Amino acid sequence: MPATYGLIDGNSFYCSAERAFAPGLRRVPLIVLSNNDGCAIARSAEAKALGVRMGDPWHLIRHRPGMDSVHWQSSNYPLYADMSRRFYQVVAGMVPRVEPYSIDEFFLDLDLPGDLHALCTALRAEVLRVAKIPTCLGWGPTKTIAKLANHLAKRHPELGGLCDLRSPELRAAWYARLSVGEVWGIGGRTAEKLRRLGVGTIADFVALDARDARDLLTVVGARVQLELRGVSCLPLAMMAAPRQGAAVTRSFGRPVTRWAEMREAVAAFAHRAAEKLRAEGLVAGHLTVFLHTNPHNGDPWHSGQRAARIEPTADSGALIGEALRLLRSLWQPGYRYAKAGVMLNDLRPEAGQPRMLFPTRDPVRSARVMAAMDAVNARHSAGTLRPLATGLARPWAARAARLSPRYTTRLEEILVARAW
DNA sequence: TCTGGGGTCCTAGGACCC
DNA sequence: TCTGGGGTCCTAGGACCC
Secondary structure, X not given: OOOOEEXXXXXXXXXXXXXXXXXXXXXXXXXXXXXXXXXXXXXXXXXXXOOOOOOOEHHHHOOOOOHHHOEEEEOOXXXXXXXXXXXXXXXXXXXXXXXXXXXXXXXEEOOOOOOHHHHHHHHHHHHHHHHOOOEEEEEEOXXXXXXXXXXXXXXXXXXXOEEEOOOHHHHHHHHHHOEHHXXXXXXXXXXXXXXXXXXOEHHHHHHOOHHHHHHHHHXXXXXXXXXXXXXXXXXXXXXXXXXXXXXXXXXXXXXXOOXXXXXXXHHHHHHHHHHHHHHOOEEEEEEEEEEEEXXXXXXXXXXXXXXXXXXXXXXXXXXXXXXXXXXXXXXXXXXXXXXXXXXXXXXXXXXXXXXXOOOOOOHXXXXXXXXXXXXXXXXXXXXXXXXXXXXXXXXXXXXXXXXXXXXXXXXXXXXXXXXX
């Protein structure tokens, strides 16, 4: 187990990714909106200074004073995924043991010889130079402390983007000043529960009797407490754990009221989920479909969810068929549906699946058809070939009014971008 | 008019089974 | 008066994370 864990993450990662290819965005307050151009999910420092908060619905705050200087972008996940890959390559080139934690964060084993401060400074500079992503880096004896150190590096610019929490004395000083809700794994609900019991700071929480921590917050909270005390419970996992599920869920660009539209949307979600499975060589033995109306706008509420065990498969047609069968039992006309989704679970490797005694389709033929479709879509672009059930016009598709070009993965979009 | 998507883990009651 | 226990699966929801 490493003696020192590090955490490096990108500052306002999606904003930084947008700015990497659009110098004109570098000096303006910038936000990136969630799917459907809904909420602010990334804000540049300038946008934060203007009071845009994480998760603010843009349509509710855009008319506030000062907001007209804020530039917004639709989210562009292929771009961010590619920027993340570049970020990772730089990090992995300088640190031997790296755990990808999220699209913009990596845990590091910093149990390395030499001047740690100098290494971390060089790492940040190299990520900025090569991947064009500004970062912060924190480190300490456990992952939870590294996460806290990273949080401090971000919150306190005077630290120069770096924060070393290896010293117990330094940690104690910060613990006394910081709210327990700032700890990784202690969310708003838990922080409020603790506050009502007189546990306000991290120092209060660390001083809590271990049995009380466990009784109050289960094993999860007990582990957080141990980690904050400097006892490492969370190892570095360089290999990603096998995924347990694959979900495709979307808010619609406008309310869906017609069965034909809902059927097409759910078929498209099932097809996309099937593509995710095939990309990883997995099949699913369990499928869930859900739908619901808008919980925010006063529309009559209706929601439903239905699941079924299925013959393990990654075949788009088979999964669409199962999804639509479940959807039919959920559909109630007369409602304005805002969102639906398909979730696949009980995933396992396709290879080595036992042969069904009475298969309902020819598995060899299915695999050939899917492989051919995936190959065409990889060579041309996603959605070039797809099951007809997923619809042509797609009136339910999410809004994305200001999508940046996929600078790093689509040559034709760069050419369009240059013509701007 | 417009309020994200995709994960993980945990809990709880009811149905059903042996 | 006393009315089993343990397992799985289902639906639903809560909490947390990015």
